[in-house]
Amino acid sequence: MRRLVSISELTALLAAILSPASASESAADGHRLLLPLSVNDQNIVDSKNATVALIGVNWAGHERTMLPEGLQHQPIASIVSKVAEVGFNSVRLTFATEMVDDVVDRGGDVTLKTTLERALGAENGTKVLQQIVKNNPSFNENTKRLEVWDAVAAELARQNVFLHLDNHLSKAGWCCPIDDGNGWFGDTFFNTSNWVRSLAFMAEHGKANWKSFSSIGLRNEIREPAALPFAATLEPRNWTTWKARMVQAANAVHAANPEILIFFGGRLLDYDISAPALGSAVGEPSFNFSLAELLFRNKFVFEQHQYNQIEIVRPGDDCGSYVSFLDGLEGNLTVRSAAGSNRAPLVMSEWGHDQRDEKGVFKQSFRRCLVDYMVDRRIGWMVWVLGGSYYTREGVADYDEPFGEFTSLGMMATRIWRLTFLLGLLDHTWSSFRGTDSIKQMQADMKRTYAAFNQTLPSTAKDLTGVSSEGSFWPASIVTVLIASILAMV
Template sequence: MRKSILVASPGKNKSIRNRISIGLLVYLFTHIFLIGCNEISSPKETETILSLFLNPIGSIAESSAQFQNRNATSSSLSTTTVNPSVPFSTDGRYIVDANRNRFKLKSVNWYGASDTQYVVAGLDKQPIAHIVSLIQEWGFNSVRLPFSNLMLHRNTAVSNESVAANPQFFGKTPLEVYDATIQALTQAGIVVILNNHTTFSEWCCGYDYNGLWYHTGSSFAYNQTTEMWQADWLMMIRRYKNNPMVVGADLRNEVRTMRKGDTHIPDSPNWGMNDVNDWHKASQEMGVLITQENSNILVIVEGINWWGLIPILGSGERPHLKPIKDLPVHLPLSNKLVYAAHNYAYIGPNHNGDDSTSGGNIKYRDMDENTFKSTVQNEWGYVVTPEMYYSAPVWLSEFGASPSSSGAQDQEWLRRLTDVLIERDMDFAYWPLNGNDEWGLLSSDWSRTLKEDWRFQHLNRLLSTNGRTGFVQENHFSNLWIGSGNDNSSTITNDWDNGANKGTCPDGYRLNGLSTNQKALCTDIGTGNLWNSNRNYNVQAVYETPTRYHGTGDWAGGFTKYECPQNFYVSGFSKRSWGTSGILCSQSGINLSNSCRTIWFDRGDNRASNKGGDWAYGSYKGQCGDQEYVGGIAQRNGGASALLCCRINP
């Protein structure tokens, strides 16, 4: 969503709701961050600023009192129409339908349910069926539908004013109206992606209490723990489980630095530090829980939108999906993961949208074309590169522009972004649909589409370009790292090597490479799902395997060797404090060859294939060929040193 402080948006009819108890602090933070960039321009916004002095606790304190009941119903809701072919999965860098045909998300954001009215906007202007028909008229096939956590637990009826054109919603709770919105969309053949936009029901996304997925330590505001956030998501997944047109769960909008407790102290997210602010950990754990509840749902993980300090206190940046290269998200159902990112003209990699606090840092619209394209490629575009250990679909789930923008830079930015999305064949979601928004795609009375302004040529190009179509069958790669804990990408839940850190390849993948720093590469290239349908596996750990199953003799003399039985392949590895300590062997669904060779990598890289990319940067690594499987691993003093690479086909 276009933002206020960390991501300011000029000209937007904002609701600024940072409530603090001391008027001086209100003036300091609100005026330095907002007035400094000429954002407060309407009577409504002036009234909002004044209300901060008159009502310092405001709606956040009210929320704490109103939302004590977190037992929202989790009854399943269903529809009668299933079109297109669902459920969706991923295949490499593409989203595919139930028949493995590519389905490109051409989405639009329809907001309101996460805001102060608790329902999607426009229901006061037009019947919901008419609004849905306008989405179809534009050509969108999917809708990103934001919600706030507090909305889910508000048990009072929505105001009649907010749904005036839809009297069937009089007396309904916000969640019941959200249900009806989903039903109207999906019955029309439009798929829905649920989006946890905010914790509080308010405009997003400044320096507020919504930056992380949890908010605790407040004496007056609503407190939400990570466990409560997880419970909300599981309730939503159960609620729409019987509607297969609800295809995705967008876990959290624009994770960013937020206010800690009741203070203005910055609380920054991170990626991989294994603490309470670790978005990699939180999103991965949430994704596992969701896929356990409903294996048909796409789990959508947006990169970190801002980390570090807020600009007035120092520096910060937008890492987006750059950390994925070092530490991808791994789910037991690896074909359910999608990444997401946002891009707007008025912000930049180190620019928060406010020139008074980010002055000197370049915005995306100020970049030349080559710089812009290389920047977004580095931030999120690289993830859709095929046959890499991090390859996955990327959904640009927010971008947008004002029809009244006459500046050549804004118009050139949208042209360039459109070019990138088409050239990289990426999924997208325009922000927003809303007729009540300056950047919207509908008239202010929500009666018709707006296709007369300069934006249409670019949106029309996006919507009319399909990119790859038809059946998709990609080669897949995934890396593992067990240096600080388990890395399980499989549905195997047993503790197959008790007391050790374990890395397990996705179901049906085989281990293809290993490094000296406890990283591994998994793949299904050349075989597809190699695992026998009986799902048998075998463990060789700690002590050397006494039998040379592959008839190779002492294939790594002087080293401890772990070797799989005949027709088993290595699908996981383990380490104890002293180093590499074992392997997981999965039974193959086909007869495997015993024609094997030793690949040493203790003194340098030794790769029979470069596919998968540099999956263990800065470390020596060994990798078998594309038509080989790993039959064994050798180590000395815990240091992985050699692979037994065997031909797949006899």
């Protein structure tokens, strides 16, 4: 005979099943990060040889404070929860070589108090320190800078998010004007010895301390300076130099941490990977590049960047011209099999557009054409950028996240900015999404990309298409258990 269940028992059952802890535990069980990641032909695979689609978001940490941004506005756990709820499975966390130079050459890691006062001044630095500690009470003024990075890494691991580290530039600051001295090997601030050292240092530090550390990008947006006079130490601006320095750095990373993937960007602000993809370079008969010769060939991943090319992708475009443009930069290397070519995984580690709903950029041809291309070619991606503000950027404290958008290869060469802006996914205080419809479209694009790799959104994600970003979402499996349990008791 069935026992009648009481209202109090039903209430307890509902609370147990629908509690955040239950939901997160279920999600964690189904989406464990199976590290290390490796490469199998054009695919990234996990430790069980299952294909992995890296779908992520950029989180800046390369500005003057050399801290992950946003901690003065929100706790680390809240920021990472926003990442997970959209459905991202990875974060591209950017750092500056200067951070490691401080540790190795300048007396050791610096404290939160010191790094904030250096970047913001004593008064504003103290104010921001108090805000950070209020949101993240495990910190204090004597917490070391790398300990903050470790705390971010720990939370990413706790919420099952891959950590992809990116060496964004050498001298901490905003990237990437063509005249900033960070662009090419041997440039004013681009000391190649320090750069290689910083990559090896962080690879080893991550191996020892970061449970979800999956990969590292050797250098963001490599570019030749365009304005004279050039630094006396500037190395020859060609693919031969690129190969020598990138392979040198990758070998150092692989020796320090043989488990992580190594991302190679090309030239022209990470747009052009044609020469290494093809294995040869026009005008450089002595250049050759073969993945088969690399010690780390099972860890090699190409990366590219794309922003709105309005001179190529016009409103209502059928995408044909843009596809040809991307193919010309070797964005099709994941699907072609030309003799002598270096087929490998490709991740679009930066792309983005204005996130404001009222601007409607998410409805335009650029997003549609690029996402269609990435889905068709099975290209993973990491959108720019998570946060809506910076501790300081370009000398302005509490800077909002507009990012000047360039329009064409000609514009890229001179880095001329337009008045259109790209904005962070989150608002200025890192508390809500900048655009409601825009973030829904991004999640829809994310679902399509995961599906191209025969995957689905991580179960930690909320269905933003049906529920407000402030609401709750319970996976179908939990709802099924709930209904079955109630029926069994009545």
